[in-house]
Amino acid sequence: MKVLTEKKYINSNGNRIKLLVLKPDMPEQVKKKPGVLWIHGGGYITGMAEMVYMSRSIRLVRKYGVTVVSPAYRLSRQAPYPAALIDCYHALLYVKKHAEELGIRQDQIMVGGESAGGGLAAALCMYAKDKNTVNIAYQMPLYPMLDNEDTETSRDNHAPVWNTRRNHYGWKQYLKGISGEKVSAYAAPARRMDYSGLPPAYTFVGTVEPFYAETKTYIRKLQEAGVEAEIDIYPGMFHAFDMLLPFLPVSRKAAERFEKHFEYAMEHYFSL
Secondary structure, three states: OOEEEEEEEEEEOOEEEEEEEEEEOOOOOOOOEEEEEEEOOOOOOOOOHHHHHHOOHHHHHHHHOOEEEEEOOOOOOOOOOOHHHHHHHHHHHHHHHOHHHHOEEEEEEEEEEEOHHHHHHHHHHHHHHHHOOOOOOEEEEEOOOOOOOOOOOOOOOOOOOOOHHHHHHHHHHHHOOOOHHHOOOOOOHHHOOOOOOOOOEEEEEEOOOOOHHHHHHHHHHHHHOOOOEEEEEEOOOOOOHHHHOOOOHHHHHHHHHHHHHHHHHHHHOOOO
């Protein structure tokens, strides 16, 4: 299925933010489908909305006919936390307000992203729940950047693509002087204490990357709070392996598993 892209611009606390809206090239959608706010990665310091074209979400448009919205949120070099979260939140509000014209079911607004985008997706679920503004049906934070403090796998990590040095730099730029107890769960979702009532979740992660431990912990805490949450673990895989080496059998497997979980979410997860 061919994908059509539109550019939209929204106001985020006085800042003009671009959204890429990806829709299936269909004369008329027979029925409304889920809508996915997909947030790009880049350690909060780099990246762009156009990364959506190499993300897992592009297949959701082509294969399932859903609408995907990718926000060009402000990076930490432009503005540190909470700028990125606020921009993504306003993008989420846009999706809810314009669900009818986007062909999106109001009860199936989902969020996802890779790396820092996964961290923002998790934070957004917490933020929207606490503000009681958008009921998110499902979250897909893939190998998410959740914890500003070292874990057993982000400490002394020298893996390809993302490692301890880059992780420290990314968090330093994003938090810009905020530390200790002043770090909110909206900045680093691992700081969250109460996971109850958050949306069902799916993720996958490799064992050699820095975010392995924090991703497992996030899913475990969701499960302990009674939230349906699942994780696939890929031994020996590094950060963003599925995007960087999509031709590998393990990357194909990760993509297939992701889509199977999305199919399940389409059939079973709806917000109240």
